[in-house]
Amino acid sequence: DVKVTQSSRYLVKRTGEKVFLECVQDMDHENMFWYRQDPGLGLRLIYFSYDVKMKEKGDIPEGYSVSREKKERFSLILESASTNQTSMYLCAAYRTDTGELFFGEGSRLTVL
């Protein structure tokens, strides 16, 4: 199975701070995704990437950006954190041969 590692399980940041959420996968897969999950709203796609240097907006990209400098690493950036970005953030990598999406353990961000 694909192993997806998110650098921080819990973060507390202040409004206006810049936040980096890092995600690394170990199976050389091209396709990686960032979701956020909120009660009552389910999983919502923020950004995804099908290759190095490539990025595409998901359903809720506002307030976020991403970086994919190496195939194994996909970072989510909050340029200026706001309280409405308090959420659980989930990174995922896609295994093309089986169609399976593997998630990291999640990063729970609180913005005060």
Add this chain to the structure above:
Amino acid sequence: QKEVEQNSGPLSVPEGAIASLNCTYSDRGSQSFFWYRQYSGKSPELIMFIYSNGDKEDGRFTAQLNKASQYVSLLIRDSQPSDSATYLCAVNHNQGGKLIFGQGTELSVKP
């Protein structure tokens, strides 16, 4: 209309019973279908996927797909308290991994 719909629950079943979880989707071009289980405070983990009409069995779990009616279901036989979790249905349109998720059904298995 939401693209992938599930009853939010909670669905409560007694231990040993069959739990039936349902999901409908709107895009007829959808090609692959997934069931994820998510324990509270944890990330989703894949438990079943199905591509073709009919049933697919894996241990106590059976996924059922009916593309004509645009629904997919998950049956859990001999339900255990450890099956208590939220079950997410997900649909893939383009094989690129960009899944569309339902909001999840919370299952509670009572001892």
